[in-house]
Amino acid sequence: MFVMIENLKYQYNKSTKAIIQNFSLKIKKGEIISILGESGSGKSTILRLLAGLETPNSGSISINDNVIVNHHHFLPPEKREVGIVFQDYALFPHMTVERNIKYGLRKMSRIQKQQRLDEMLQLVRLEDYKNRYPYELSGGQQQRVALARALAPAPSLLLFDEPFSNLDAHLQIKIRNELREILKHTNTTSIFVTHDQTDAVALADRIILLENGSIGNELKPSELASTNYMLQYRTGLRI
Amino acid sequence: MRLIQQVKQQINIWAILSSMFILVILLPAMLVGKHFFAKPNENWLHIKEYLLLDILSNTLVLMAMTGILTTAIGVSLAWLITVYQFPLRNFFKWALILPLAIPPFIGAYTYHGILNYTGVIQSTLRNQFDVQVEQKYFDIMNIGGAIFIFTIFLYPYMYVITKSFLENQSSSIIENARILGGNSIEIFFRIILPISRAAIIGGVSIIALEVINDYGVVKYFGIQTFITAIFQTWAGMSDLDSAFKLAGTLMVVVILLLLFEKFARGRKRYSYSTSKIRPIIPKKLTKSKAMLASGYCAVIFCLAFLIPFAQLFLWMVMTYDKIVTVEFFGLIKNSFFVAAISAVIIVIVGVIIANYTRIYQGIYAKVISKVTVIGYSIPGAVIAISVLSIFVALDNYLLSVFNYFQMDPLIIFRTSIIMLITAYVIRFLTVGYNSIESGFEKIGNSFTEASKTLGVSTIGTFFKVDVPMVKGAIFGGFILVFIDILKELPLTMLLQPFNFFTLATRAFRYANDEMVSEAASASLIIIFISGICIYFFHKISEKGSEK
Numbered sequence: 119m120f121v122m123i124e125n126l127k128y129q130y131n132k133s134t135k136a137i138i139q140n141f142s143l144k145i146k147k148g149e150i151i152s153i154l155g156e157s158g159s160g161k162s163t164i165l166r167l168l169a170g171l172e173t174p175n176s177g178s179i180s181i182n183d184n185v186i187v188n189h190h191h192f193l194p195p196e197k198r199e200v201g202i203v204f205q206d207y208a209l210f211p212h213m214t215v216e217r218n219i220k221y222g223l224r225k226m227s228r229i230q231k232q233q234r235l236d237e238m239l240q241l242v243r244l245e246d247y248k249n250r251y252p253y254e255l256s257g258g259q260q261q262r263v264a265l266a267r268a269l270a271p272a273p274s275l276l277l278f279d280e281p282f283s284n285l286d287a288h289l290q291i292k293i294r295n296e297l298r299e300i301l302k303h304t305n306t307t308s309i310f311v312t313h314d315q316t317d318a319v320a321l322a323d324r325i326i327l328l329e330n331g332s333i334g335n336e337l338k339p340s341e342l343a344s345t346n347y348m349l350q351y352r353t354g355l356r357i
Numbered sequence: 358m359r360l361i362q363q364v365k366q367q368i369n370i371w372a373i374l375s376s377m378f379i380l381v382i383l384l385p386a387m388l389v390g391k392h393f394f395a396k397p398n399e400n401w402l403h404i405k406e407y408l409l410l411d412i413l414s415n416t417l418v419l420m421a422m423t424g425i426l427t428t429a430i431g432v433s434l435a436w437l438i439t440v441y442q443f444p445l446r447n448f449f450k451w452a453l454i455l456p457l458a459i460p461p462f463i464g465a466y467t468y469h470g471i472l473n474y475t476g477v478i479q480s481t482l483r484n485q486f487d488v489q490v491e492q493k494y495f496d497i498m499n500i501g502g503a504i505f506i507f508t509i510f511l512y513p514y515m516y517v518i519t520k521s522f523l524e525n526q527s528s529s530i531i532e533n534a535r536i537l538g539g540n541s542i543e544i545f546f547r548i549i550l551p552i553s554r555a556a557i558i559g560g561v562s563i564i565a566l567e568v569i570n571d572y573g574v575v576k577y578f579g580i581q582t583f584i585t586a587i588f589q590t591w592a593g594m595s596d597l598d599s600a601f602k603l604a605g606t607l608m609v610v611v612i613l614l615l616l617f618e619k620f621a622r623g624r625k626r627y628s629y630s631t632s633k634i635r636p637i638i639p640k641k642l643t644k645s646k647a648m649l650a651s652g653y654c655a656v657i658f659c660l661a662f663l664i665p666f667a668q669l670f671l672w673m674v675m676t677y678d679k680i681v682t683v684e685f686f687g688l689i690k691n692s693f694f695v696a697a698i699s700a701v702i703i704v705i706v707g708v709i710i711a712n713y714t715r716i717y718q719g720i721y722a723k724v725i726s727k728v729t730v731i732g733y734s735i736p737g738a739v740i741a742i743s744v745l746s747i748f749v750a751l752d753n754y755l756l757s758v759f760n761y762f763q764m765d766p767l768i769i770f771r772t773s774i775i776m777l778i779t780a781y782v783i784r785f786l787t788v789g790y791n792s793i794e795s796g797f798e799k800i801g802n803s804f805t806e807a808s809k810t811l812g813v814s815t816i817g818t819f820f821k822v823d824v825p826m827v828k829g830a831i832f833g834g835f836i837l838v839f840i841d842i843l844k845e846l847p848l849t850m851l852l853q854p855f856n857f858f859t860l861a862t863r864a865f866r867y868a869n870d871e872m873v874s875e876a877a878s879a880s881l882i883i884i885f886i887s888g889i890c891i892y893f894f895h896k897i898s899e900k901g902s903e904k
Contacts, residue, residue: 169810195809208807212825221821222811271812 120307121145121275126177128163128331136175137163138331148305150298152318154342155328161311162205164328165277168309169202170195181274201273205280207264209252215239215263216248222271238266241300258289265297269304276301278310282317294320315342369815371713372721378706379728382783385735385743386608392598393605400590401599408586409606416582416610419503419575420568424561426508430657431515432557436549437654439523440531442639443647449654451895456661457513458887460844460861462573463880464510465503466868467665469577470672472497477668498578506574509661511567515560522556523549528637555622562618569611570736572847573865583607584847587738592851597746604739611734666884672877680878688879692859695774695849696842699781700789700835706782707790707834708827712819715797716805726794733787737780737848744780745771745852777852784848785841789834796830797823829897836894840887 126141137160145151155161166172168179170186170193178188181200186193201222209218219238223231239245242262252260261281268276281297282290298321301308312318318325319339327335397405437443438450456464470476472495479495482488497505530552534544550557572584583603591600642650707729714726732740748770759766770776804826808818824831846861853862860879867876 169806171806171809195806196812196814198810199812200810202807202810204803204807206803208803210804210807210822210826221808221813224812267807267811 119144120147120149120182122178122180123168124178126164126167126179127175128160128167128172129175136331138167138174140332141177143326143333145307145309147307148302149307150301150321150323151309151326152322152324153309153311153326153328154313154315154318155311156313159328160331161313161328162279165202165279165309165311168275168277169200170198199271199274200277201268201271201275202277202279203261203264203268203281205283207252207260209260209263209267211252214249214251215244215255218252218263219248219267219270221267234270238270241269241303242266257285258293261285261293262296265300269300269306272304274307276306276308278308280312281310282312282314290317291320297321318342369717371709371815372717375710375713375725378710378786379725381779382728382732382786384747385740385783386731388743388746389601389604389608389739392601393608395598395601397602398596398598400594400596401602404586404590404599404603408581412581412583412586412603413606413610415500415575415580416569416607418500419507419580419582420565420614422504423507423511423568424565426504427512427515427564428557428561430508430512431560432519432550432553434512434516434654434657435519435523436545437650439520439637440639441647441650442641443650445651445654446639449651449658451892452658452662453516453654454513454891454895455658455888456510458840458884458891459510459662459665460573460846460880460883461506461510461567461571462577462846462865462868463669463876463883464665465506465574465577466873466876467668467880468497468502468506470873471664471668500578500580503574503578503580507564507568507571509657511564512657512661514563514567515557518556518560518563519553522553524637526552526637531637558618558621562614565614566611566734566736569607569614570738570847572738572850577865577868583610584736584738587742588847588851591742597742600742604736604742607736607739611736615734666881669877669881669884672874673881675877676874677878680875685878688858688860688863689882691857692843692861692883695777695781695859696839699778699785699842700838702778702782703786703789703838704793704831704835706786707793708824708831711790711794711797712823714794715802716815729790730787732783733785735784737784737845738851740780740784741848741851744776744783748776748779772854774854774857777849777854777857780848780852781842781845784845785838788841789838792834792837793827793830796827796833799830800826833894833897836890840890843883843886 121144123141123143126138127136128138129136141164143151153161153164163172167174167187173192174187176189179186180188181198185191186198186200210221213221216235219235220231223234226234235248236245239248242265244259244262244266247255247259247263252263255263264281282294285293294317310317310321319342322339325337325339325342326333327337329335434449434453438446438453472478474492474495476495479490482490496502530548531544534548569582570584571582572588574580575582576585576588583606587600587603587607590596590603641647710725710729714722714729752766752770755768755770756766804822805818808822809815813821843859844861846865849859849862850865853859858866860883864876864879864883867873867879
């Protein structure tokens with residue numbers, strides 16, 4: 119398996135209860151996973167643990183047979199090769215689109231950087247916007263720049279934290295379809311967290327339902343779409 | 358596992374540097390604590406028996422009365438400017454902050470110069486109208502006069518804090534009160550004062566700390582306070598031990614004041630508004646009320662800025678050919694040099710600590726953050742005696758080392774400017790740090806996290822992302838510190854190297870030698886530079902809050 123998460127546990131310092139516990143997941147190379155759950159269910163915490171922005175209490179994570187965290191070992195975020203697209207995109211406001219995308223390409227030569235920039239701009243169809251600043255772009259364009267920036271260093275794993283929550287409904291559908299195409303085209307292993315089941319259905323190869331900090335159920339998108347699982351899930355019914 | 362990992366992550370260059378800086382900040386407090394409990398000498402017993410009560414009561418009266426009066430003036434002005442529309446409101450909005458540019462000691466000698474027997478008022482009455490006045494009505498060289506001076510030159514702290522609090526309140530609070538039948542005065546006392554409690558207490562505590570720290574006003578007016586007593590016991594009697602005991606007692610007063618602030622403020626913060634507030638739209642006053650409001654603002658502005666400024670300007674015109682010499686430009690150079698160097702060091706230290714406490718959250722980072730802001734509570738004179746004794750000890754140690762190697766000492770710290778700059782850094786770090794910390798708070802952590810997940814180290818992220826994004830706050834912090842140092846008196850008086858004077862210390866020396874008109878040129882430069890900085894700072898923060 120490309121990504122292996124085993125028995126992950128995380129508890130906030132001031133909390134008496136673990137927000138994530140016994141969380142285990144295996145992901146194949148190029149697979150797109152959606153983690154679906156309500157607000158406060160710990161979805162974003164899982165992404166932060168994978169990215170190295172939080173340290174788990176116990177458990178292990180390995181990517182492509184490299185252990186990034188376990189009992190003895192903790193690889194800091196800058197060494198993990200895990201990309202993340204934040205809910206608010208976190209585009210650096212003092213940098214142009216070009217500089218934002220090139221930001222993570224430190225190890226490349228100048229020519230390689232330029233080539234990668236052109237590829238990314240073409241991929242997200244923003245060739246004419248490279249000299250603009252983030253505040254000069256629409257919400258959808260910002261989202262695409264954030265994706266290009268995260269994809270540019272070719273991360274082993276790409277994480278998305280509620281990536282469509284700041285977009286209007288029309289744009290959401292358009293970008294969702296584009297995003298799946300791009301991820302499949304680049305064979306990027308990805309995890310989305312969302313509370314919106316239509317996002318999960320449209321994007322994912324596999325959907326994980328998060329319940330009390332651990333995996334409640336695993337579904338295919340077609341199963342979720344046909345049974346309106348979330349409605350039953352919230353009213354206490356099980357499939 | 359997490360504990361070990363967290364400890365590992367905590368040990369880094371940011372933590373080490375921050376800890377070193379904090380140690381330097383804590384040194385004066387530790388030194389005062391050590392000496393405070395040491396065996397007292399004869400001087401101290403004398404001070405305790407005959408002087409301490411007067412010193413304490415003078416300090417408390419000055420603090421309490423200034424607190425009450427600045428609250429009355431500052432809050433009423435903030436209320437008028439925020440809630441009502443009247444002629445010249447937009448001008449007064451920022452003009453009422455300008456008195457902050459005048460250090461109280463300059464205000465003190467200016468008002469004394471205006472009101473004394475040879476001053477403009479009495480001479481005009483005598484020469485033009487043949488009126489002789491009773492001197493006691495024009496004598497401000499007493500505790501009442503000091504309270505007047507502190508009030509008119511320190512009220513802007515209260516005005517600025519309360520105004521920014523009220524501006525962030527939703528107009529629905531006042532509209533609801535109006536619908537429920539309250540008139541303006543009722544709304545002020547029943548709604549505005551209670552909701553502004555935390556802001557008012559914050560303002561009072563800043564003003565009280567300024568009063569405690571003052572040397573220039575009380576020395577000029579001949580009022581015995583802790584600071585003047587520390588100066589006398591140390592500089593006059595060369596009794597460092599008793600000076601430390603006075604400093605320790607003063608620190609007890611400061612700690613009680615800070616505890617009072619914490620207790621009185623309770624769990625309320627300056628502002629608990631959300632982003633959904635509907636800002637207060639100023640209500641137009643009727644003609645007579647509008648005139649009253651404009652008149653009130655005009656009286657305060659004239660007393661606190663226009664009159665002293667005009668008097669200083671006249672004195673400068675009378676004396677500038679005698680004063681503005683090559684030596685005078687040396688004073689300007691000295692003042693700018695120490696203020697700029699110290700402000701640069703302070704913002705560098707401030708950025709390092711603020712970045713550490715932001716990224717590495719935990720108990721230790723919290724402690725570092727709290728300790729960083731205590732420097733401003735320690736009066737300048739207390740910092741001065743501590744820093745001096747540390748550098749004297751360091752000099753003695755170095756001297757013994759050089760003697761051992763039969764060499765001449767390369768540097769003597771106690772006569773160098775390093776000592777003064779160190780003391781400035783300890784005293785004013787809070788000012789720079791607070792500005793930078795609030796800049797970091799505004800941008801949050803997501804940009805830093807985004808940078809790290811793109812493979813850039815913490816240090817790389819710091820230079821490429823963090824610093825460029827908070828550069829406005831860094832610049833703001835630099836300006837605030839620069840102004841404070843330009844105006845600073847007690848610390849500079851005690852620690853300035855031989856033959857090294859700043860604009861502030863030279864102005865004070867002239868005034869103290871009864872050459873008040875000669876003090877005007879140096880004072881006006883301080884006021885002019887501070888005024889420009891305050892104006893731009895106000896405009897920038899207003900722009901920021903409009904966004």
